[in-house]
Amino acid sequence: MKNKVLKKVLYQIFAVLLMVFLLLPIYQMVITALRPANLPWKSPMPLIPEKITLSNFVTAFDIVPRLPRYLLNSFIYGIGVSVISLLVAIPAGYALARYNFRLRKPIMIFVIYANMFAPIMLLVPIYVIMKKFGLINTYLSVILSGSIFTIPLSTWLVTSYMQTIPKGIEEAALIDGCSDYSVITKIVLPMISPAMVSVFIYAFVTGWSQQFILALTLIKTDTLMPITQGLYQFFTRSSVRWNELMAAILMSTLVPVTMFLLVQRYIVKGLTSGSVKE
Amino acid sequence: MRKSTPYVLTLPLIAAFLIFLLYPLYKVFMDSFYQASFLNPFYRKFVGLDNYKWLFTFKLFNPKMSYFLSAFWKSLVWVSGSVGIKVVLGVLGASLLNSRYLAGKKVYRTLVIIPWAIPWAMASMMWAWTLNSEFGVVNSILMNLHIVNRPVTFLSYPTTAFLTTMVVDAWMGLPFMIIMILSGLQTIPESLYEAATIDGAGDVKKFFYITIPMIKPVLLTVTLLSTVWTFNSFDIIWILTQGGPMSATETLPVAIYKVAFLMIRFGGIGKASAMTIFQVAVVTLISVFYIRTLRKGAEL
Numbered sequence: 235m236k237n238k239v240l241k242k243v244l245y246q247i248f249a250v251l252l253m254v255f256l257l258l259p260i261y262q263m264v265i266t267a268l269r270p271a272n273l274p275w276k277s278p279m280p281l282i283p284e285k286i287t288l289s290n291f292v293t294a295f296d297i298v299p300r301l302p303r304y305l306l307n308s309f310i311y312g313i314g315v316s317v318i319s320l321l322v323a324i325p326a327g328y329a330l331a332r333y334n335f336r337l338r339k340p341i342m343i344f345v346i347y348a349n350m351f352a353p354i355m356l357l358v359p360i361y362v363i364m365k366k367f368g369l370i371n372t373y374l375s376v377i378l379s380g381s382i383f384t385i386p387l388s389t390w391l392v393t394s395y396m397q398t399i400p401k402g403i404e405e406a407a408l409i410d411g412c413s414d415y416s417v418i419t420k421i422v423l424p425m426i427s428p429a430m431v432s433v434f435i436y437a438f439v440t441g442w443s444q445q446f447i448l449a450l451t452l453i454k455t456d457t458l459m460p461i462t463q464g465l466y467q468f469f470t471r472s473s474v475r476w477n478e479l480m481a482a483i484l485m486s487t488l489v490p491v492t493m494f495l496l497v498q499r500y501i502v503k504g505l506t507s508g509s510v511k512e
Numbered sequence: 513m514r515k516s517t518p519y520v521l522t523l524p525l526i527a528a529f530l531i532f533l534l535y536p537l538y539k540v541f542m543d544s545f546y547q548a549s550f551l552n553p554f555y556r557k558f559v560g561l562d563n564y565k566w567l568f569t570f571k572l573f574n575p576k577m578s579y580f581l582s583a584f585w586k587s588l589v590w591v592s593g594s595v596g597i598k599v600v601l602g603v604l605g606a607s608l609l610n611s612r613y614l615a616g617k618k619v620y621r622t623l624v625i626i627p628w629a630i631p632w633a634m635a636s637m638m639w640a641w642t643l644n645s646e647f648g649v650v651n652s653i654l655m656n657l658h659i660v661n662r663p664v665t666f667l668s669y670p671t672t673a674f675l676t677t678m679v680v681d682a683w684m685g686l687p688f689m690i691i692m693i694l695s696g697l698q699t700i701p702e703s704l705y706e707a708a709t710i711d712g713a714g715d716v717k718k719f720f721y722i723t724i725p726m727i728k729p730v731l732l733t734v735t736l737l738s739t740v741w742t743f744n745s746f747d748i749i750w751i752l753t754q755g756g757p758m759s760a761t762e763t764l765p766v767a768i769y770k771v772a773f774l775m776i777r778f779g780g781i782g783k784a785s786a787m788t789i790f791q792v793a794v795v796t797l798i799s800v801f802y803i804r805t806l807r808k809g810a811e812l
Contacts, residue, residue, distance in 0.1 A: 352744030359536035443631035
């Protein structure tokens with residue numbers, strides 16, 4: 235009995251320690267964003283802010299006036315990447331789940347392999363190709379090259395979702411004289427809307443902010459930079475405007491973080507299908 | 513059903529792979545035999561294996577090892593360390609969040625995901641500030657607990673910078689690890705543990721003889737996935753240290769970027785491509801293992 239109580243207390247302590255590690259920078263972000271910028275820094279920094287203000291959220295836009303522009307750019311990158319991912323992943327995912335054709339296995343294996351690729355591995359040729367086509371410093375360069383890294387998992391998510399839906403309805407429609415392609419638009423698309431939503435959000439969040447290195451290499455014009463690069467404007471030559479920077483990060487991550495939390499379950503399911511049997 | 517339908521449907525996917533994945537890969541391979549630089553786009557000269565020779569002879573800072581080998585070596589150590597932390601803390605964390613002795617599991621399970629959702633570039637900026645020697649929370653805690661007397665400047669010394677970036681990377685990958693392992697733990701039938709209790713097995717024995725063998729397939733999959741992701745990791749190091757101090761944190765991805773885009777005088781496309789070949793080779797090797805483990809578990 236005593237043993238059990240001890241265990242409960244001990245485990246609670248471990249769990250709190252784990253949370254401290256995981257939430258530490260988030261805590262620092264929040265207290266810095268809320269701390270008045272004119273308050274002199276103290277070392278060591280007090281763990282609970284002495285005063286709280288919301289003014290940093292306003293002054294952030296004065297220090298970096300282009301902040302809304304950067305957010306808009308990120309939004310464009312996110313939408314572009316997710317639209318291309320959906321356009322490629324839906325038909326491919328459907329075909330891989332429903333048709334038994336000769337290239338099916340090789341394609342599936344290549345999809346998994348492609349999912350292992352990161353921008354750094356193709357950065358040099360991507361830069362050369364984009365330069366050749368005069369696409370450096372365009373939205374299109376980041377969107378096209380970004381999509382290739384989200385297409386594999388997107389396809390995989392659609393395929394594994396399709397496999398959980400029984401074929402019956404589609405077969406009935408085919409017997410009734412529906413063509414292969416109208417089955418997709420009239421019957422399959424409405425059925426797989428949950429998979430489409432998770433693909434959309436996964437690709438959007440990735441294009442929105444995860445492809446730091448692509449924009450770093452392909453975008454040189456200030457007005458086309460995504461928010462991840464725009465935030466560098468808070469680093470001036472003499473100092474860093476930490477209060478406003480943290481306020482800006484807090485504002486700009488709120489939406490994608492929430493979106494990601496909503497679909498993370500589907501992403502986990504897609505990635506583990508096969509290794510976790512449910 | 514017409515025979516052509518699946519090919520029409522997968523055509524965009526195949527085209528995307530051909531144009532943006534296989535062609536660039538082919539290009540990396542070809543460029544690794546040429547001398548070229550972004551300085552002069554018209555200059556391009558076949559140099560055979562010279563770029564590969566350069567990889568093993570060009571030295572910078574480290575008199576014992578070539579620039580490339582030292583970056584490759586740093587990558588190996590950095591990845592092993594980070595993945596090691598992720599696996600150990602992942603298994604322990606997931607077991608903790610699965611334990612029936614822990615109250616408030618639902619809250620913890622939600623909180624655990626949050627770092628995963630924060631874009632890496634922004635998380636790195638947050639960490640840069642959190643680790644700040646004078647005003648960062650890490651130092652406040654260390655000073656308040658009297659673990660250190662003077663603030664630690666984590667990112668100014670080669671060894672501490674190397675370890676710090678490693679821990680930050682582990683921080684970013686840990687939530688994914690915990691969530692995945694947790695999903696594996698939840699499939700273990702309770703009856704196994706009950707039977708072991710009747711046989712008189714303690715917690716440690718149960719952990720090594722039931723938990724670990726039962727989650728082995730998931731553990732293997734996520735470890736391989738995480739190894740590839742960590743091996744490709746760029747944002748964290750770039751934002752925290754840009755490879756410094758004294759190239760202490762110049763892992764292979766950072767070195768590739770520098771050789772291609774910054775060291776224009778003595779680097780260039782060809783040399784960066786030759787380095788990329790090794791990056792691709794490692795990722796391909798791990799992918800082969802990964803695909804094999806997946807195939808064992810499912811009909812692929």
